[in-house]
Amino acid sequence: PVRVGQKVPNFEMETYDPSTGKFGKVVLEDLLKERKWVILFFYPADYTFVCPTELADLAEKYDELKEMGCEVISVSTDTKFVHLAWHRDEPLLKNVKYPMGADPTGQVSRLFGVYDENTGLALRGTFIINPEGVLVGSEVNFYNVGRNADELVRKMKANVYLMSHPEEACPAKWEPGKKT
Amino acid sequence: PVRVGQKVPNFEMETYDPSTGKFGKVVLEDLLKERKWVILFFYPADYTFVCPTELADLAEKYDELKEMGCEVISVSTDTKFVHLAWHRDEPLLKNVKYPMGADPTGQVSRLFGVYDENTGLALRGTFIINPEGVLVGSEVNFYNVGRNADELVRKMKANVYLMSHPEEACPAKWEPGKKT
Amino acid sequence: PVRVGQKVPNFEMETYDPSTGKFGKVVLEDLLKERKWVILFFYPADYTFVCPTELADLAEKYDELKEMGCEVISVSTDTKFVHLAWHRDEPLLKNVKYPMGADPTGQVSRLFGVYDENTGLALRGTFIINPEGVLVGSEVNFYNVGRNADELVRKMKANVYLMSHPEEACPAKWEPGKKT
Amino acid sequence: PVRVGQKVPNFEMETYDPSTGKFGKVVLEDLLKERKWVILFFYPADYTFVCPTELADLAEKYDELKEMGCEVISVSTDTKFVHLAWHRDEPLLKNVKYPMGADPTGQVSRLFGVYDENTGLALRGTFIINPEGVLVGSEVNFYNVGRNADELVRKMKANVYLMSHPEEACPAKWEPGKKT
Amino acid sequence: PVRVGQKVPNFEMETYDPSTGKFGKVVLEDLLKERKWVILFFYPADYTFVCPTELADLAEKYDELKEMGCEVISVSTDTKFVHLAWHRDEPLLKNVKYPMGADPTGQVSRLFGVYDENTGLALRGTFIINPEGVLVGSEVNFYNVGRNADELVRKMKANVYLMSHPEEACPAKWEPGKKT
Amino acid sequence: PVRVGQKVPNFEMETYDPSTGKFGKVVLEDLLKERKWVILFFYPADYTFVCPTELADLAEKYDELKEMGCEVISVSTDTKFVHLAWHRDEPLLKNVKYPMGADPTGQVSRLFGVYDENTGLALRGTFIINPEGVLVGSEVNFYNVGRNADELVRKMKANVYLMSHPEEACPAKWEPGKKT
Amino acid sequence: PVRVGQKVPNFEMETYDPSTGKFGKVVLEDLLKERKWVILFFYPADYTFVCPTELADLAEKYDELKEMGCEVISVSTDTKFVHLAWHRDEPLLKNVKYPMGADPTGQVSRLFGVYDENTGLALRGTFIINPEGVLVGSEVNFYNVGRNADELVRKMKANVYLMSHPEEACPAKWEPGKKT
């Protein structure tokens, strides 16, 4: 698996895109050509319980993250057909606008070290890739501990700030506007 | 490297313990025998700039984490002699009470996948090991993005809660007292 | 992959069982201990188009096949959560009573040679295992050609007849009552 | 062995051709150059009992299959000399007009995974190769269960229909004229 | 392949036995237990042209060879079903009484180095195994040169004579009664 | 070792040629350039007992074989010096005119599979190579059973006849003039 | 590890340079381009007890060694940050002017065979590299025996003398001015 500080090899996934209601495809290289930051948000499975609250929580930050230059993609090992169905059925996902990636072969999940060979599902892992294609942050929680989207936004801000101020460092709990 | 969901192999490190002012040793197996949760808090190097703010920030939560049954150990590849000197010299570390682990061979850093072979230093990685010895959480930030000790406390609480309520799940941003 | 004429190695899968509305598990060895014939009915994915007609068609024969001593299990690489949701959403599946097997790791699909490594989905394959655990029939259609449940019933009858009349043979198009 | 969905490697076999009473040869590549569909119909041995009824049953559909653009070849591991003798001796084979392939080395049988190393005979396997040379259907029955030529014709029709209507799918039991 | 002067590994074959009209089995070890000499007489294929004259020629010597303590077995890679049919159809084989061995897997032919991998047929090879199980004579002719049963009888006599007079030798063209 | 039906690799041997009383050399490729048939006649050792009767017997057929286009070479693992001496000493060899090949390294004997590693001697093997360099006949007798030169002549005639009438076959005991 | 008499592969290290108070880098190739002799002076760790007396002792000879054309570099596996801090804190190091090399990866220590895999520290080793890049002297003491800078100066003088008088030799205890 790729580790923090390394270049991420290219990958692609089929997606269901709730903003258009269509099936599509996401390719890392294409996003990097647009100088995007990429956030991958893995979760175990559609039609389960913790997952929609995490996805809904993330949905609320989507606009803010987009403005920072991020593309957000949620990923599970379900198919795009199931993503479509779940998004239609589950009220909590109403505000989800980011593309939902389908990784039924588990190749992308294996690339980031979150594929569980026993269950065929992905662990709850969040990964930040910078516009150079380097993995700059990872967070993995074992099964049922949910993630905090506020903290993700905080880290993205620090990363973006450091990208344009490479000679500085962001201390603990740093928030933009604070002195580094 | 060990991955989230796997058993962590035993390891040991020499430490400088600021609470007693003595050199000591930390052994994973011993901590697990006491049914401790173990938090490893890796950082690149003593006598650098982001690091003391992270360590100070963590120091403020140490009592709260101890009450939850955690032992916290900070780790860099510096020697215990250097930890003693730095703690003595650096005013920001005044309140640090947790043992400071010394990993000059890099063996513990390699075990958790945060050893940088080019520099001989550790990446900023935080790892939570539960009392069964299983790695249940990981977070790694590339170089200069500092970590948030509040978020660490939140995750620890969720983990502790789930340990005694295994049939539940902690949704995103969950805080104790909230309904799961 | 196991071939016709060979012993099938044991396997197990999680299931959604529409007759009880509960999640369960199917284990080959357990079925063989009850001297069951086992029919595995693989299809590519839930929430797609040919598949529900095949499953509905098979549902009409389920009672007849059970009387012959068969257990029927449909299998895709979707999770049991998705099977539950699809069965609930899709009117064509109303009469499906047989357990729906979940193979998200693809292990059972690989065992029968129908796992497509490019898509992570299973080909349309039907497999008949006799009460000795020997694979006695296979049929695989490339993607969108649907299967014929009547023909499956015909072959099961011939197999069952031959089991108790081992010295005979069932000629082409044989139907019970006909002279062999 | 080649699997459904894969390209079939080229092969050739000597044949006895009952329509001319002569020995000949069949080469996959030559048939594909004529844009033929190819049906291989394996059976264990000449001068046995189930086999001639299957071959006779298939003989009745030969004209219909030819009109759809198929070439049908029966295959056993007997020599072409034996095919000639058996066709001459066995009244049930009177109407067999398709070439009878001889595979005494077992190479073609091994290619399709139906060679039984213990007996040197082929299992009862039917294989459909499309004009692109891709294996699109397989069916294998263990020893004495005969095949159903009607079902073979049904599947060929569905395959041919889908070839010219690639965006559609043929549901279970589909017959031409039915809506897909 | 086994060479002259070596012990022959055990083997078995299915047979058609014209003297009883039944199918049977021949096992080398069983013949050696009865202290038999064993003559294996390989030929390419049933229903071909040179072969029946060789088999007929050998049939005339069968009684004489039996009296010397030999069992004679003809072998081709055809099945026992074909042997039965050919023996029934071919007038030249009327007097054949020795068992006709079936080697459709080619295992026995390979053991004696006469299996032709290109055609799946056996070369015209004759092999003499003594009652100790040692191969004492071999003769192989390429395709269409027929063998001479008189010469085979001559060699058998010399072998039998030498077995009971081990200190002697049989010069060229030796016939019993002649001085060695 | 080379087998019947295969191309024989080139080889050469020193010889004693009784017709000239001189030492010489025989090279397979040179004989094939002259479109010769080549008969190799191996025997265990000079100055032993069966051997000279076989060689004398063969000597009587030498003219007849030469007329058919054959070169005959006797071979043992003795040196050419010993061949000269033996031919001079042994009255039975008086009529031997064909070259006597010397194979002290055993390389030619190994090539034809008649070298006995325990004794360093050659088994009694006869080999016929056609003008294309293909091995078309082999015969090997264990130690003391002598060969029959009449039978060798019969087989050569059949081989020569078939070379010019490739569409025919020579049945058992065939002699020229007989109908094939 | 490199041995006396061998060419030393190129290496580089980060340094703290007390003469300027700045961080820098030392590269073997660059020093050799200036035709320098290079003395590497390894010691276990900063902030320990024997070490500063050795470094102070060496500091007194630094000017004399520089005049002879030497560059002196002290090396431990501590970081450059720690070197800076120690030099600032430790009065005994006041006169140290030579660059202090940082080898936290242990690569340079391994190259000279003084890396202790158990502790991650370097043994007390001194190495002399001549301007051709050849290792011409080594001395290693186990842990707590200090080195003698006078003896190092004596050896350097002998080496420098021999470089310009290659036909001579420096006997035991040789000092410049003495006859060789």
Add this chain to the structure above:
Amino acid sequence: PVRVGQKVPNFEMETYDPSTGKFGKVVLEDLLKERKWVILFFYPADYTFVCPTELADLAEKYDELKEMGCEVISVSTDTKFVHLAWHRDEPLLKNVKYPMGADPTGQVSRLFGVYDENTGLALRGTFIINPEGVLVGSEVNFYNVGRNADELVRKMKANVYLMSHPEEACPAKWEPGKKT
């Protein structure tokens, strides 16, 4: 080669012992049983120029070193016969009393990494082995730089002192009587 801090494998050498004028043998294990320190003093070759001054210089310290519990052995790859002759011929060696080891196979020289494969001679290496059999000091000079016996005595004293005062350390230039 053995490195400082490691156990030295046992070895033995033939010697010429000038104190008795006899040939003998030295075995490491025997010396360690007597709790000796062992000093090995390698030099390139007898009958050369630097070497006798080094040996003579060492001879003057021999009594002092013996009193400390050391055995001194000089070693070259010459034979014991040559040692005897050289000691007899060379006036500078008159006072040499320690055994002169002969290592014509180079095995002991290779063990300490001072064997030069190009010349078959040993480099000028001095090695100190403590009574536990651990190598505690090494010094190697390239070819013609002579060693200093005074410095060797100083180091031996420091080693002996530390052996009985393990909690202390000997700083640079330490001499007994000085405070550590």
Add this chain to the structure above:
Amino acid sequence: PVRVGQKVPNFEMETYDPSTGKFGKVVLEDLLKERKWVILFFYPADYTFVCPTELADLAEKYDELKEMGCEVISVSTDTKFVHLAWHRDEPLLKNVKYPMGADPTGQVSRLFGVYDENTGLALRGTFIINPEGVLVGSEVNFYNVGRNADELVRKMKANVYLMSHPEEACPAKWEPGKKT
């Protein structure tokens, strides 16, 4: 091949023994049990030109060598049959009484490194084995240089003398009676 100073592995050879006119066998182990010295005298081939003079020359020393406790065996790769014939035919061999060893497989010649793979003949090598089974002398001449039996006797005497006077040495050209 075995070298001087090594133990000779056991070997055996068939022989022709001219003193009895019978075939026999020589076994190294048997000769050593009788405490014999063994001289092996290899030569290229019987019925050649240099060889008989060497053998005749050796024959004259045979009694003298026997008295010293030697067994002499001449060896070529010819058979024992040829040895008998040659001894009978060749007047120069009239006085040869020692056993003539036959090594047609070349195994003994290979053991002593004198087998020529190109010709299958042995080089002219003489080997002396002492009663302990150790090879103590070898001499090999390329093809046509004859050996000197006087010199062989001289060496045997020196060897025998040294066996009973192990503390002495036999200088160049030593003859018994001379002072060593």
Add this chain to the structure above:
Amino acid sequence: PVRVGQKVPNFEMETYDPSTGKFGKVVLEDLLKERKWVILFFYPADYTFVCPTELADLAEKYDELKEMGCEVISVSTDTKFVHLAWHRDEPLLKNVKYPMGADPTGQVSRLFGVYDENTGLALRGTFIINPEGVLVGSEVNFYNVGRNADELVRKMKANVYLMSHPEEACPAKWEPGKKT
């Protein structure tokens, strides 16, 4: 090791040349360019007892051998320094004029198979290399049996004679002038 009849690979050695009193070097290729025969005369060690008598004995034949076109080189594993000293000290070597080769690495001794790995000394071996660089004679005696220089001269004469009369052979004890 090189064997009689093989090409000798090139080698070189340092020498002490008593005729000039200087050190030098001998290179096989250079001697062969001058069309020399080369005699290598190995012995165990300088300053031992048998050796000087052998070397003195050889010295008496040196002029005669030179006239025949030979270069003679004595070889031991001692250094050239020791050769010089021994030649100076040992009265028996007074007449030695041929170069004395030094093989302290044992490479030349290993090439000729006379290096004793246990002692680091060479066995007493004599080797004759002809002007084509082919090894044509070898003789090895175990330790203390001295060689006979007269016999060496005899063999050289036979070799030289045969070089110019290749069609002849030198029988046993041949001396020039005798008829071959």
